[in-house]
Amino acid sequence: MSISEATIDSMISGLPLPKTTLATLRKDVVDVGVTKKEMEVIIERVMADYEYACVEPCEAVGVVSAQSIGEPGTQMTMRTFHYAGVAEINVTLGLPRLIEIVDARKTPSTPMMTVALVKEYAADREFARNVAWEIEATHIEHLADVTTDLANMNLILDLNEKMLLQRGIGVEAIAEKLEAGLGVKVKIPSEVANQIIVIPKEPLYRDLLQLAKNIHGITLKGIEGIKRVVIRKDGEEYTLYTEGSMLKEILEVEGIDLSRTSTNNIGEIYEVFGIEAARFAIIKEASDTLREQGLTVDIRHLMLVS
Incomplete structure (x- = not known):
């Protein structure tokens, strides 16, 4: 009984x-x-x-853990791999990645994020594409041809209508961003469609050249630091892979599944979620890095050093 x-x-x-x-x-x-x-x-x-x-009293567990991680680490390769079959995005793996994790480097050499969409729209490719444009940083070179008009001492931006529609941004919004970011006068001519004229503060050749350089650094849409977003279908769902990591900003984007979105930047995890989340990330990243190389290390060694 x-x-x-x-x-x-x-x-x-x-x-x-x-x-x-x-x-x-x-x-x-x-x-x-x-x-x-x-x-x-x-x-x-x-x-x-x-x-x-249980460990025997007085056993040098730190030395054993270091040896258990370091010994298989000598067999690891030193290459940058394509991430999860996504050819456009590279991620550092192998020994260099393990060194980054153990050294607690603030920024990894190839920061990237895996961004999951909410279940409701995860199978919708159009929704995934719209979220990708909301995340990926858009600069003027993505939207326009920039011409230096020496006769009138200004810059002429000839905007690509197709790219404006694709990235979901209007001429007026671009003009406002440029005016605020560069502190210059911006004019939208009524006689020419999809064109913006940027006028420097002073009609000087040096200022015009500097303006032509600075205009490429203004983020017109998206998140600064996210250079590229790749959409990939995993099973029935679409997942976004980013080149660059901005965890705090991405978690504020509508349509993102917060519980399934991750980054390989442990420093960001610490800043956003705290020390325990960072410790868990160290364990996971180190374990994944070793496993990817076909190496097995008892997770308790990783838990100790993390």
Whole structure:
């Protein structure tokens, strides 16, 4: 006859086990249903396994962990790989990536994000494309041909109507962004469609050349730091892969599934979610990096050094 939950609680309450282990043990025996004798055997076996798993007093666990991670690390390659079959985006893996993780570098050499869409629209390619344009930083070179008009000492921007429609931005919005970002006068001529004239503060050749250079640094739409977004279909859903990582800003974009969006920039995870999330990210990134190379390291070594 199966014992009651109260009896189970009384039998495991004094056991020197972690809380999670006790909770798992209690749940499993309640679900299965055991007799008192069976419960005693289970407790004896669990305690034996737990004591076997414990580290001996005074053992140099730090040295063992460092050796266990460093030894297989000598077999790792030093290349940059295409990420998950997405040819347009590269990500550093292998030994260089492991060094970045262990050194706790603030910015990885190839920051990138995996952006998941909300389940409701995850299978909609058009929705995925619209979100991608909201994320990817749009600059003037994506939208227009820039001509330096030396006769009138200004810049002429001939906008591509197709690209304006594709990226969802209007002529007036571009003019406002340029005016605010450059601090110059901007004019939209009525006689020519999709054209903007940018006039420097002073009609000087030097200022005009500097303006022609600075205009490319203004982000007209999207998130500064996200250089490129690639859409890929994973199963039935579309996923976005970004070149560049801006976790805080991307989490504010409508249509993003916050619980399934990730970045390889551990420093950003720390700033947005805190130290425990960063620790978990270190464990995951190190484990994934080793596994990708066909190497197996006990996760407890990674948990210790993280």
